[in-house]
Amino acid sequence: MTGTDFTQGWVNGWIITIVLINLVGCLWLLWWTRKRPEDHIAEGESMGHSFDGIEELNNPLPHWWLNLFYFTIAFAFIYLTLYPGWGDAKGMLGWTSHGQWGTEVEKANNRYDRIFAEYAGVPVAELAKNPEAVKIGQRLFGNNCALCHGSDARGNTGYPNLTDADWLYGGTPEKIMETVTGGRNAMMPALGAALGGEQGIKDVAAYVLSLSGRQGAGDATAGKAKFDMMCAACHGPDGKGNQMLGSANLTDNIWLYGGTEVAITETIVNGRQGKMPAFKDTLGEQKIHVLAAYVYSLSN
Ligand code: HEC
Ligand code: HEC
Known part of the structure; x- marks a missing residue:
């Protein structure tokens, strides 16, 4: 407007x-x-009102x-x-707020472009040890990422924690850059119908729970057979996931969507399609480089 x-x-x-x-x-x-009608009263004389001893x-x-x-x-x-x-x-x-904003942005860009260009030459893992760069990365994170991942980057249901060593797509500098640059679209299909009804779903859920040492209502052994057939292609035969697909590791008891029997059943029945937006166009390579250093510094 x-x-x-x-x-x-x-x-x-x-x-x-x-x-x-x-x-x-x-x-x-x-x-x-x-010009008051009291002009006839000499200067400094009483106007004739007093209140509470004040005249x-x-x-x-x-x-x-x-x-x-x-x-x-x-x-x-x-x-x-x-x-x-x-x-x-x-x-x-001819002043406009747009114009003033424009000049200020240009001034800031001139200043920061130099800094970002300088940082672009430093590898991410090394930049992560530079407190100034990490601070700038943290500010970029606050403006662009905190909305979904939280201001402390610890995430929330559906939004991964970026401070731990558990990665859907990999936590190397290259993988983090790749994730932020191009975004990610996870594709966990809805498999409720394919599992042969309620019992089949219960059994697979029980098997998934058993991978992190827990027990469900269903039969985990029967569930394993179904898992090998329906799930192993994406999650791996051992359930440890595949970073190429971002299919979660199901054995570590770290859950993106919750690890209760109810949450796991919901994932299996309805599927999950987590979306991480691409920042290639909005931030550009140099800023993503500094952001990656910040993200990398959180777990290293
Ligand atoms: C086509 C590949 C694919 C198949 C087949 C598949 N999954 Fe997934 N699964 C994924 C992906 C990708 C994710 C991550 C979804 C996301 O991040 O939004 C996921 C996520 C999950 C999660 C959530 C993990 C968490 O941390 O909250 C569970 C549980 C799960 N899958 C179980 C299963 C089970 C059980 C089966 C078989 C019945 C199965 N998956 C089949 C790709 C697959
Ligand atoms: C609109 C919400 C949203 C915003 C904004 C967002 N992300 Fe994400 N991000 C996600 C979701 C959702 C995933 C998980 C995708 C999936 O389920 O596979 C994710 C995944 C990631 C991952 C991969 C984590 C892993 O375990 O491999 C990284 C790294 C990441 N985001 C960094 C960032 C950074 C840096 C920013 C800011 C530039 C950002 N994200 C902004 C929603 C968001």
């Missing part, structure tokens, strides 16, 4: 009128209070104070004329 979008037509005139009424009103008030004397406002008041009114007129103050008039200086 630009300034002119909401100061259209009558709104525009309305704003100018209100501003004028205020300024002219101030002038009138000053003029009016100078009102006829003391005019000091000249310096009055002049200051006139000056502020004149200043308001000049200021409103130089800057876009009268409705949607442009102002004589």
